[in-house]
Amino acid sequence: MDKRFCIFDMDGTLVDSMRYWKRLGRDYLGARGIRPEEALLRAMESMTMLEGAACFMDAFGIPGPPQRIVDEMEAIMDVRYRKDVDLKPGAKEYLERLRGRGCRLCVATATAEPLSRACLSRLGVDGLFDFILSCETLGVSKEHPDVYLSAARRLGAQPAETAVFEDALYAARTARDAGFYTVAVSEPAYASDWPALSALADETLLDWRSAV
Numbered sequence: 001m002d003k004r005f006c007i008f009d010m011d012g013t014l015v016d017s018m019r020y021w022k023r024l025g026r027d028y029l030g031a032r033g034i035r036p037e038e039a040l041l042r043a044m045e046s047m048t049m050l051e052g053a054a055c056f057m058d059a060f061g062i063p064g065p066p067q068r069i070v071d072e073m074e075a076i077m078d079v080r081y082r083k084d085v086d087l088k089p090g091a092k093e094y095l096e097r098l099r100g101r102g103c104r105l106c107v108a109t110a111t112a113e114p115l116s117r118a119c120l121s122r123l124g125v126d127g128l129f130d131f132i133l134s135c136e137t138l139g140v141s142k143e144h145p146d147v148y149l150s151a152a153r154r155l156g157a158q159p160a161e162t163a164v165f166e167d168a169l170y171a172a173r174t175a176r177d178a179g180f181y182t183v184a185v186s187e188p189a190y191a192s193d194w195p196a197l198s199a200l201a202d203e204t205l206l207d208w209r210s211a212v
Helices: 020-030 038-046 048-058 068-082 091-100 113-122 144-155 167-177 189-199
Strands: 003-009 106-107 131-134 162-166 182-184 201-203
Touching: 003 144, 020 048, 020 068, 020 189, 038 048, 038 167, 048 068, 048 091, 068 113, 091 106, 106 113, 106 144, 113 131, 131 144, 144 162, 162 167, 167 182, 167 189, 182 189
Parallel strands: 003 106, 003 162, 106 131, 162 182, 182 201
Antiparallel strands: none
């Protein structure tokens, strides 16, 4: 595929942030003396932040409203994005090559847009994207194709001519089922899902430094 139109996930795909996200819910609840079951944390991985906050309210009686909980968790991640999170090796060079060929690129992420922009700006790659689109803005997670379809429309492309780069199995499956060309990106946090992810994807990517 020529990849004239590309939609990139951010966390775990372009930036090495999944270890912080994996700990966020556990750390947030732990600070309140709550020890959640792993199954619950796993189920929350495909939720938006607001959905996860509502889950915390229902499961543990944490006072709402949900947006307050979201704000508190995003404040934790804001520090990480502004100080600790790095690009995956080779990602910037790959994006620059695509832009050099005249490709149109965007980010479609479950992370709130202000956090995403702060992260990508600090890393010096925000200018390589036409826009950043967040599931939080649309109000639906990547269990639904809305963020990909909206991004494709803004790129001026059809799903079949648009490549979606994802590290999460559920998100890649959503994109594939919506008719997008899917590129599976290896992420250690999802190592157990790699066999299934690589099997459903049109293309696999183990390391950005070897991407063409």
